[in-house]
Amino acid sequence: LVQRPFNLPDSSVIRLTTARYFTPSGRSIQKPYDEGVAEYRKDLQKRLEHGELIYADSIHFPDSLRYLTNNKRLVYGGGGIMPDIFLPIDTLGTSDYYSRLSRRGVINSFTLDYMDNNRSRLKADFTTEDDFINKFVVDDDFMEKFIEHAEKEGVERDEEGLEASGDHIRVMLKAFIGRNLFDLNIYYRIISEVDRELQQAIQTMGDDMAFKNMLVSN
Known part of the structure; x- marks a missing residue:
């Protein structure tokens, strides 16, 4: 979500959602709140328990989330977007x-x-x-x-x-x-x-052809 902060007289801040992020083909990257805020906040823990943040093959999408981009590339959405490059959560350094x-x-x-x-x-x-x-x-x-x-x-x-x-x-x-x-x-x-995610992004963007194909296909 794109949010704009507003400073209040008591030094607190309220963040007002002003826009959403979409890919060039029109897919929102925001997971919907259809099941309520409480369920939305439980999502990360559920994904950890299911192994989705560690193993790519633990991530399963129903056919209802199938989506064809403008270039007819099959992708999946509906709960955020499955990234083109999967990096397992980094547990090194945690204790x-x-x-x-x-x-x-x-x-x-x-x-x-x-x-x-x-x-x-x-x-x-x-x-x-x-x-x-x-x-x-x-x-x-x-x-x-x-x-x-x-x-x-x-x-x-x-x-x-x-x-x-x-x-x-x-x-x-x-x-x-x-x-x-x-x-x-x-x-x-x-x-x-x-930051492994940043280093992977830099490496990917350094490959001009691969990065261009990724952008076009989205």
Whole structure:
């Protein structure tokens, strides 16, 4: 959905739906709310339970969702759109430990404290985004300080969780610090390095013929 935010006097925000997204052939990419909002919100959990986000062959469409594009290509719709390229959900880097860190906002609080104590030095050491991306390293000592901070925030050290999520935590720490030092642009530059969907999209668009055929057939 295309939404426009409106700021309210109490500092809250209301998002008003102003439009929907359609492919060139007229298919809406939005899953309908026909069964109500509650069922709509349960859809992701159901898809996880059925394996649809992990195995492409677990996704089944009834014939009623068959759709021919303008170029007579058979596709399926009705509940959003089945992508041309299937990527299984990325479970690498996920753990209960990382979930607890996220729920308590530990990465954000740690990086804010770090910036308060080191902003002047960081500004002197890293004058450009490229400098920061190429030279700033979240080393083991930095991680230990983060883990100690997490313990103070009520998230106990979890070696198994660190083994699973350590690399992802390092990327997020660097991205949050970069955002606080510069702006949101560098945050996305850093996390894009581990964004599989984005990397796949870049690779696909780099193949001019394949990408052109994909656009035409939609």
